[in-house]
Amino acid sequence: MDEIAVQFEVERLLARYVACIDQDRLEDWPGFFTETCRYQIISSENHEAKHPIGVFFADSRAMLADRVAALRQANVYEAQRYRHLVSSTLVLSHADGIVVAQSNYQVIRIMHDGATMMFSTGRYLDRIDLKGPAPLFAEKLVVFDSRRIDTLLAIPL
Amino acid sequence: MANGLDLVWPNEGVTRVPYQLYTRADVYAEERERIFMGAVWNYLCLEAEIAAPGDWRATFVGDVPVVVARDMDGSLNAFENRCAHRGALICHKPCGNSARVSCVYHGWTYDLKGNLTAVTFQRGINGQGGMPADFKLADHKRRALRVSSYAGMVFGTFSVEAPSLETYLGPEICGRIERVMKKPIKILGYNSQILPSNWKLYAENVKDPYHASLLHAFFTTFRLNRLSAEGGIIIDDSGANHVSYSKAATDRVSAEYDKADLRVKREGFHLADPSIIQGRDEFGDGITLQILAVFPCFIVQQIQNSLCVRQLVPRGLTETELLWTYFGFQDDDEELLNLRIKQSNLVGPGGYISMEDGAVGGFVQRATPGSGRDNEVIEMGGREWKSQQTRATESPLRGFWKTYREHMQL
Numbered sequence: 001m002d003e004i005a006v007q008f009e010v011e012r013l014l015a016r017y018v019a020c021i022d023q024d025r026l027e028d029w030p031g032f033f034t035e036t037c038r039y040q041i042i043s044s045e046n047h048e049a050k051h052p053i054g055v056f057f058a059d060s061r062a063m064l065a066d067r068v069a070a071l072r073q074a075n076v077y078e079a080q081r082y083r084h085l086v087s088s089t090l091v092l093s094h095a096d097g098i099v100v101a102q103s104n105y106q107v108i109r110i111m112h113d114g115a116t117m118m119f120s121t122g123r124y125l126d127r128i129d130l131k132g133p134a135p136l137f138a139e140k141l142v143v144f145d146s147r148r149i150d151t152l153l154a155i156p157l
Numbered sequence: 158m159a160n161g162l163d164l165v166w167p168n169e170g171v172t173r174v175p176y177q178l179y180t181r182a183d184v185y186a187e188e189r190e191r192i193f194m195g196a197v198w199n200y201l202c203l204e205a206e207i208a209a210p211g212d213w214r215a216t217f218v219g220d221v222p223v224v225v226a227r228d229m230d231g232s233l234n235a236f237e238n239r240c241a242h243r244g245a246l247i248c249h250k251p252c253g254n255s256a257r258v259s260c261v262y263h264g265w266t267y268d269l270k271g272n273l274t275a276v277t278f279q280r281g282i283n284g285q286g287g288m289p290a291d292f293k294l295a296d297h298k299r300r301a302l303r304v305s306s307y308a309g310m311v312f313g314t315f316s317v318e319a320p321s322l323e324t325y326l327g328p329e330i331c332g333r334i335e336r337v338m339k340k341p342i343k344i345l346g347y348n349s350q351i352l353p354s355n356w357k358l359y360a361e362n363v364k365d366p367y368h369a370s371l372l373h374a375f376f377t378t379f380r381l382n383r384l385s386a387e388g389g390i391i392i393d394d395s396g397a398n399h400v401s402y403s404k405a406a407t408d409r410v411s412a413e414y415d416k417a418d419l420r421v422k423r424e425g426f427h428l429a430d431p432s433i434i435q436g437r438d439e440f441g442d443g444i445t446l447q448i449l450a451v452f453p454c455f456i457v458q459q460i461q462n463s464l465c466v467r468q469l470v471p472r473g474l475t476e477t478e479l480l481w482t483y484f485g486f487q488d489d490d491e492e493l494l495n496l497r498i499k500q501s502n503l504v505g506p507g508g509y510i511s512m513e514d515g516a517v518g519g520f521v522q523r524a525t526p527g528s529g530r531d532n533e534v535i536e537m538g539g540r541e542w543k544s545q546q547t548r549a550t551e552s553p554l555r556g557f558w559k560t561y562r563e564h565m566q567l
Contacts, residue, residue, distance in 0.1 A: 041507070046346045052498050053346030053483040055507045059499075062430035067502075073426050074374040076513045148349045148478070152515035153507035 001130065006094050010101045010128060013135045018084035018105075021156060026071065029156060030064035034129055037061055038139040041157055044122065047143045055144075055153055067156065077154040079112035082119070084157075097131035098138065105142075107157055109150075120157055121145045160566040162187060171555040171562070172536050176528035179355040179521070185474045192453055192564045193219025196319040197397075198305070198312040198326075200455035200468050201225040201235055203482065205309060205342050206252070213269060214252040217470045218313060219454075223302065224248050225311060226269040229256050233304045235313040236271030241297035271299035307331065308338035310457075310466070326451065327393030333400045333449055336440060337459050340486040345497060348481040350506040350515055356454065356471040357561075358518030359479060363450045363467075364557045366390060366401045366548035367537050372517060375509040378426050388446070389546045396542045396556030397452035403548065405445040433499045436461035437492075450553070452560050460510070462493065463500035475522055479515075481505050 001009070013032070020028050033039060042054025058064050071077075089103040102125050109119035122144035129138045142157045162183060167173035178184055193199060199218040202225050206214055213226035215238055222238035224247060240247050240260040247260045247267060257274060259266040264277035273294045281287025302313035305322035308331075312322050323331060352359055362368065370377040388403030428434065436445065439462060449457040454469035464485060470478040481504070485497045504511045535558070538550025542559050545552050561567075 042346075043348065051344065051346035051483075052494070053501045055348060055505055056502055057498050058502075060430050060432075062428075063433070063499075065429045066433070069426065069429075070375055070509050074378055075509065076372065076374070077516060147347065148351050149506040150351045151353055151519065152350070152512040154512055 001094075003091070003094075006091055006099055006130070007089070009130060009135050010091060010099055010126075011089050013128060013137075014086050014089060014103060014124070014126075017137075018086055022082050022084055024081060026068045026155070029068060030061045032137055033061050033064060033140070034136045034138045035061050037064075037137055039064060039137070039142075039156075040140075041142045041144065041153070043147045044143050044145055045147045047141070055149065056156070064156075071154055075154060077152060080155070081110050082155055082157075083108040083110065086124070097129065099126075099128040099130055099135075101126045101128060105157070117150065119150065120153075122157075160187060160191070162565075162567070164567060166562060166567050167532050169532075170540070171542065171558040172534065172540050173532040174535060174558055175530065175532050176525050177530070179358060180474070180525050180528075182474055185355075185471070187565060188471075189219050189221065191566070192561070193221060194315040195564050196314070196316040197453055197564065198314050198319060198322050198451070199453070200451065200466070201302075201304070201311045201313045203309060203342065203344070203466065203484070204233075204306055204311055205344060205484070206482075207233070207311070209254060211254045211256055211269070212252070213248065213254070213258065215246070215248040215250065216468075218302070218315065220471045220473075222246060223313065224258065224269075224271075225304070225313065226258075228269040233306055233311055234270045235302040235304045235311075236267075236299040239299070240265055241273055241299065242276075247299075267299060271301050273297040273299075308334050309342060310334070310338065312455075325395075326398060327395065329391050330393050330398045330400060330449065330451070333391065333402075333447065334457060336442075337447065337449075337457055337464060339440075340488065342464075342484045343487045343489070345483040345485050345494075346501070347483070348505045350479040350481070351472070352477040352479055352515055352518055353475065354477060354518030354522040355475055356469050356477040358521050359469055359477055359514065360450070360453060360557060361554055362514050362518060363448060363456050364399060364553040365551055366448075366553065367551050368517075369401075369548070372513045373510040375503075388548055389544070390548060390550060390552055391544045392542060392553055392556045395560060397560040398450060399553035399556060400447060400449045401548060401553065402444050402447045404443045406443055433502055434461070435496075436500065437496060439493065452557065458504065460503055461500050462496040463504055464497065465504060477518075479506075 017032050039058045040054050041056045085106040087104050091101045093100045107120040110116050125141040127139035129136050201216050202214050207227040210229045223235050224238045225235040238247050242265050245262040248258050257266050266275040268274050279288045304313045386403045387407035391400045447459040456467040458465045466482045468480045472478050503509050535551045538552050542552050542556035
């Protein structure tokens, strides 16, 4: 796969990923990951200090599915949605069907009453598996810039 | 009114709490003086965070900025983080290591006990300017806190009247702290959560075992913590501090749960990956949940193998920062560390059993307009504030308000 094709695949995967979350198709969200994936939401402060604990951690697609099930069936949070803006996607390496890429993201949170805020900014540090029929995240590290989270974080980033 | 506030506590006592306490700026200001700077012990940091001589951290007592430090001689100190000169923060960074700290504004320098050690250009430049000849560095020591450490946790008080830290905590609370802080710890991460409410609405939430299995449906659904599990409440003699604990393995079928039409009682909900709830009985007593709160703003949490301390920092009348510090032990094996990482999904700003707490205080705060002289009703489990062998109670909450009233003279 040439450089342009890899860039295209990565950007298209990211576009589909954020559309899935922003359109509240959370049941489809785990399907963007490999079965034994690694997904973590962590502050840049913790990430830089090499602290292992962040806001959410999963090391299987099943754990991601559990997150969605909990949000749908157990957890209580006010109706809200996200608008993701992803940019500056940089492919760092590409070998043996594995792409390492990083992107900037910005998430605007829109509450049911219209209150809108810049909820999170940061970087996606992705390891993407291009070997299968569709590209999948083998690892997705969401490194958010601010150490503060307003009220609560329910929906994934 | 002994405290000068135009506020009379309802005749019913601690079973009634005026909503005005969450909305009045004069109450907030009095709390700073009478509670946070009064005869209480405030959590400052973990000893592990200032392990080496010269380590310091900028933290808060209520909303009052303070510096807590390990001096070059190894002793623990804390002092106001406000320069004697023009009142700027002396330490504007969150932490550091240095024998002295300097204000960036004009370079006034302090040792780690808060003594002013140098004033820039004190003698002027080329014989001109400078401070008056009778200016004495010793007159400008920063107000120091009494500092005491218990089981690796550092507390401070501005008060000379506060009893010793151990007396303040009480023997039963001390025992329960030691139960968790049994070995040298290792910091595993931090989180900060901004709560859209007065600080007391979160402090109350922690003192309220009644809500735990009702608001937090995740727990109940997996029988991690239902009020029908064996457990109880321990409240110290003063009423200020408490422990709520439970043993998930002892949960049994409860007619009350089956009868009640609870939102939390869902059918057919199971985890696709149950590894998150497969904990290890590392304390050897079957207790799967222990929440311990020290008046006014400190919490130690053991939820299965997720260990954490939480500090509440008021950021104004209607905003509060909740700081989470996750830890494990230095000798944790890889499996235990992985358990702690996975189980951190239960707590924190996005936790399965804690995210609701970030919002629910805001629901109360947002409902205060029009509450006038109305009061909360806190009678679950009686009207006392004693230890109880049930968690279907608000006893610790009454203990909180009993303590609050004493400090506020309300």
